[in-house]
Amino acid sequence: MNTGVLAFVGRAIQYLVDNPYILGILFLLYVFIFLLSVLFSGPRPGRNPFSVKNVKPVQELITDQKSRDQILKQRFKNHKVPKNLDVVIIGSGIGGLSVGVLLARAGKKVLVLEQHDQAGGCCHTFHDKGFEFDTGIHYIGKMDPSFENRVLMDQLTGGRVEYPLMDEAYDIVAIGDPMKGKVSKFPFVSNKEKIIENLITRFPKEKEGIEKFFKLLKEARHFFTGCVVLKVIPKWLAKLLVSTGLINIIFKAYGKFGKLSLKDVLDSVTDDEELKATLAYIFGDYGVVPSKTPFGLHSVILGHYFSGAHYIRGGPSELAFQMIQVIEEKDGRVLVNAPVSEILMSEKGRAVGVKLRKGDSDVEIFAKHVVSDAGVANTFFHLLPKEVATKSSIYPMINKVGESVSFLTVFVGLNGSKEDLGIQAHNCWHFTRPDLEQLYDEYSALSTEELPNHDVPMMFISFPSAKDPSWHETNPDKSTCLIITWSHYKWFQDWENGRVKHRGEDYESIKTAIGKRMLQQCIKLYPKMEGKVEYFDVGTPLSNKYYLGFQHGEMYGLDHNMARFLPQTSIQLRPKTDIPGLYLTGQDVMSVGLAGGLYGGLLCASALLNRNLYNDLQALQKELKKSEDTEKKQK
CATH class of the missing domain: 3.50.50.60 (FAD/NAD(P)-binding domain)
Known part of the structure; x- marks a missing residue:
């Protein structure tokens, strides 16, 4: 009898070793039972804030600035x-x-x-x-109803905001020196299959690598699930999940693609530098170069727009x-x-x-x-x-992760409609060369004095007026353009104690020179803008600090490098602090x-x-879908 029991236990252990996912299922069952016990023995959950009654019909835009200021500028x-x-x-x-x-x-x-x-x-x-x-x-992704x-x-808005679609080609990747007229362009469109097809057409010898890259994108799409779980379950439970290695079994995308860099993936699928740059182009959206970016983060950001990019009616x-x-x-x-x-x-x-x-x-x-x-x-x-x-426990983690990059922004006001100016409801990501990391390192190494005489190697160009259908209803003959590049606080630190708009001639001269060079490069990409500039201003990391409250102008808070998404950091970086x-x-x-x-x-x-609002949100989404299906049947 004892021999039989031991044999059974041995077979059971061997089965668990051969099928480690069973441990994950058992762990999830335990977590479920634990959460139920917390729900019924802990603090009483608050009220569900979600309801179909919260959403009202969209109203006419209020464009009168005084009326808007009464809401947006209520002084303390x-x-x-x-x-x-x-x-x-x-x-x-x-x-x-x-x-x-x-x-x-x-x-x-x-x-x-x-x-x-x-x-x-x-x-x-x-x-x-x-x-x-x-x-x-x-721009915003996933805004279809x-x-x-x-x-x-x-x-959150009472349903009173509209999100118009941008062009089908929402992002244009432009690589090359516009001053020499040598720029190749690739459009990212609102359909993943079309993107793959277009990439293969553009890089026919890289078909296998392109397909492998998108296969990995799909595999990594649930990267954030493991990250979020570590933030919401009790810390002791999160630490147990990590120390036992179960985090890597239950949440495979998080375990695998948090430790694998974007550069590692790109190097594994292709040797073509221009293709690498094209696949990595959106790194400016999170401000980290490919060698320091977790591939899981890149997969989520890149895929965020595959179903279409939206703007906000009214801005x-x-x-x-x-x-x-x-x-x-x-x-x-x-x-x-x-x-x-x-x-x-x-x-x-x-x-x-x-x-x-x-x-x-x-x-x-x-x-x-x-x-x-x-x-x-x-x-x-x-x-x-x-x-x-x-x-x-959060304090030492802040310096380990570090702060994100800052930006310099050129604000351009133009005479003419989008048709007159040849601009569209899209963004343009421009790189002077495809070797993105070397571009970043070379530019970052420049001194403040060298900046005005140097080409700006990476620019994000956006046309807000072309994205917002309401803009030309009230401004038929005017358009706006933003040109953004990365920047470092150290370049402008000498003027940090000056008053806004009164930092002196040297500061104005340097930022204006950089801005004009960016505008010149932009006009080469959009030549119909030539001679139509009516408004020009430049914001630096000091502007970001003053207007947005970032100590060093960092636009993305903590850096989005690989350390940011490691389990130890995710456990500490949660809404409820210690x-x-x-x-x-x-x-x-x-x-x-x-x-x-x-x-x-x-x-x-x-x-x-003390309530799982994500579950409440999903329940509401199902309720809305059911109601929509019922209406369709009745029609």
């Missing part, structure tokens, strides 16, 4: 602060506003504080001399304009000119509010919870008392971009409400 005054606050949120970017709306819809009293004079963070736009420019949102992202966004500020109104409908407020100088702590070490410096006096605002959308580095290096910040009462939201919780900030807000609201 003591008497405007709601009483008995549940949550105070630092920063009004998409991460701050999204968590604010979700909590407000769940019955919480919220206050959002913005240091700038306009709410919206990277969603804000600015007007100057008859032109309007966006600052951070240039059937997508989960769109369902979430409609819940990106329309998102903030509508979301603020939802917060106000629930008795919350979003106030600007409210720079938070400190997170207030109780004697017991709990975050209990924030301090603002207004004039010669300090204003203290108290709440049950504090949420920061100011970025992890800002929060732990500048807002928390040092003795509190340094004890957190400082009682303090939560994080935005792109530093999830990833770069509007969608990253959006889901950072969703995770943060889930943690605060």
